[in-house]
Amino acid sequence: xxxxxxxxxxxxxxxxxxxxxxxxxxxxxxxxxxxxxxxxxxxxxxxxxxxxxxxxxxxxxxxxxxxxxxxxxxxxxxxxxxxxxxxxxxxxxxxxxxxxxxxxxxxxxxxxxxxxxxxxxxxxxxxxxxxxxxxxxxxxxxxxxxxxxxxxxxxxxxxxxxxxxxxxxxxxxxxxxxxxxxxxxxxxxxxxxxxxxxxxxxxxxxxxxxxxxxxxxxxxxxxxxxxxxxxxxxxxxxxxxxxx
Amino acid sequence: xxxxxxxxxxxxxxxxxxxxxxxxxxxxxxxxxxxxxxxxxxxxxxxxxxxxxxxxxxxxxxxxxxxxxxxxxxxxxxxxxxxxxxxxxxxxxxxxxxxxxxxxxxxxxxxxxxxxxxxxxxxxxxxxxxxxxxxxxxxxxxxxxxxxxxxxxxxxxxxxxxxxxxxxxxxxxxxxxxxxxxxxxxxxxxxxxxxxxxxxxxxxxxxxxxxxxxxxxxxxxxxxxxxxxxxxxxxxxxxxxxxx
Numbered sequence: 463x464x465x466x467x468x469x470x471x472x473x474x475x476x477x478x479x480x481x482x483x484x485x486x487x488x489x490x491x492x493x494x495x496x497x498x499x500x501x502x503x504x505x506x507x508x509x510x511x512x513x514x515x516x517x518x519x520x521x522x523x524x525x526x527x528x529x530x531x532x533x534x535x536x537x538x539x540x541x542x543x544x545x546x547x548x549x550x551x552x553x554x555x556x557x558x559x560x561x562x563x564x565x566x567x568x569x570x571x572x573x574x575x576x577x578x579x580x581x582x583x584x585x586x587x588x589x590x591x592x593x594x595x596x597x598x599x600x601x602x603x604x605x606x607x608x609x610x611x612x613x614x615x616x617x618x619x620x621x622x623x624x625x626x627x628x629x630x631x632x633x634x635x636x637x638x639x640x641x642x643x644x645x646x647x648x649x650x651x652x653x654x655x656x657x658x659x660x661x662x663x664x665x666x667x668x669x670x671x672x673x674x675x676x677x678x679x680x681x682x683x684x685x686x687x688x689x690x691x692x693x694x695x696x697x698x699x700x701x702x703x704x705x706x
Numbered sequence: 707x708x709x710x711x712x713x714x715x716x717x718x719x720x721x722x723x724x725x726x727x728x729x730x731x732x733x734x735x736x737x738x739x740x741x742x743x744x745x746x747x748x749x750x751x752x753x754x755x756x757x758x759x760x761x762x763x764x765x766x767x768x769x770x771x772x773x774x775x776x777x778x779x780x781x782x783x784x785x786x787x788x789x790x791x792x793x794x795x796x797x798x799x800x801x802x803x804x805x806x807x808x809x810x811x812x813x814x815x816x817x818x819x820x821x822x823x824x825x826x827x828x829x830x831x832x833x834x835x836x837x838x839x840x841x842x843x844x845x846x847x848x849x850x851x852x853x854x855x856x857x858x859x860x861x862x863x864x865x866x867x868x869x870x871x872x873x874x875x876x877x878x879x880x881x882x883x884x885x886x887x888x889x890x891x892x893x894x895x896x897x898x899x900x901x902x903x904x905x906x907x908x909x910x911x912x913x914x915x916x917x918x919x920x921x922x923x924x925x926x927x928x929x930x931x932x933x934x935x936x937x938x939x940x941x942x943x944x945x946x947x948x949x950x
Binding site: 470471472517519537546547548550551580581582583584586587588699 | 714791792794796825
């Protein structure tokens with residue numbers, strides 16, 4: 463059977479999701495724990511290959527197993543074999559041909575900015591500290607230009623190797639709670655570094671270095687250099703994925 | 707001159723505030739950084755000796771120095787000598803006889819409970835995960851009994867060596883934001899383990915094991931065993947201290 467797991471993690475201590483020669487990754491930890499639990503070699507397929515330092519409340523992965531353990535019980539048994547910075551939230555059986563990356567879905571990401579003069583050590587691992595005052599209304603106005611179907615070439619790393627850089631953003635909101643500015647985006651998919659480049663661009667808008675309307679120029683130019691810098695990884699959290 | 711510093715820290719990696727033979731403490735780290743910065747032996751006096759694992763957004767300490775460095779510049783220079791889980795928020799000169807523990811003040815503490823079925827690894831260091839549904843309205847109703855001047859013997863560790871266990875609570879509120887229940891208390895002072903015992907008691911109320919009105923019985927009995935258990939340290943954050 464094919465089993466889906468929904469995985470939350472604090473990415474601070476990992477070299478990202480995807481297995482790599484140097485550094486411990488989330489995928490590796492999950493493969494090891496699943497292989498140990500199910501007593502057969504397990505290799506998961508993840509939905510989002512988050513970068514080093516990026517967190518998640520609900521990344522999705524699937525794997526195939528011959529085990530007869532009820533799929534919905536796997537999460538509990540698995541958590542006993544995982545470190546406390548990786549917690550499987552949920553597990554269930556899915557169709558044998560379900561692939562978390564190719565199925566139609568809505569993904570939600572959140573970028574958090576701690577906007578105050580002094581750093582807050584209790585928030586240092588999941589917010590990006592930005593010293594100068596940011597204008598949240600202007601950031602929200604700029605974010606509204608993201609909504610809809612666009613070519614996101616200007617908002618993606620030149621390293622991204624993909625056929626099409628067209629993506630659809632369904633919602634894009636910027637709001638402040640206490641000292642923390644949240645940038646929350648939901649879309650049908652995100653290119654490599656796209657959310658972090660959007661965050662870096664919105665910070666420029668919030669700081670008054672760019673007018674919200676300049677977002678149109680950035681889209682039109684199809685040039686990475688028009689957008690703002692790539693904001694640091696640790697401010698980013700993958701919130702979750704809804705499948706149709 | 708006497709200098710006051712306001713200190714925020716993630717207490718996860720420390721054996722609490724107070725210097726002790728085994729384990730690294732916040733007080734020790736501050737003394738070392740200040741001694742290095744000011745080039746004379748510095749020994750701080752702290753307002754709240756928080757336990758191992760307890761966090762702070764604004765604990766207060768003072769020290770005396772012969773340095774001519776402007777008091778308000780000390781925070782910046784000090785932060786360059788501190789690890790990133792301790793951040794001095796502010797520094798200023800105070801009267802030579804000001805003592806942060808004996809001056810009249812209002813202290814605010816917050817206890818955070820993550821109330822959902824599965825743990826959230828991104829919140830594991832500053833919330834206490836509680837699996838069963840808690841009734842926030844009942845917790846808030848029980849918290850209201852704390853307000854005013856009371857003998858808090860039942861809500862303090864038997865280990866606390868103090869003349870009087872009478873304290874005044876000015877505000878006591880329980881509210882929920884997303885999955886996190888906040889218990890926020892402001893008072894003229896708190897006994898050893900008092901906030902954590904109050905949190906443990908309010909959890910019992912929220913879980914339906916104790917009626918809110920039972921708070922009156924707990925006060926009357928002046929017996930630690932009547933109250934709930936001491937909630938774990940890592941859910942507790944010292945928010946700040948206001949001096950008159």
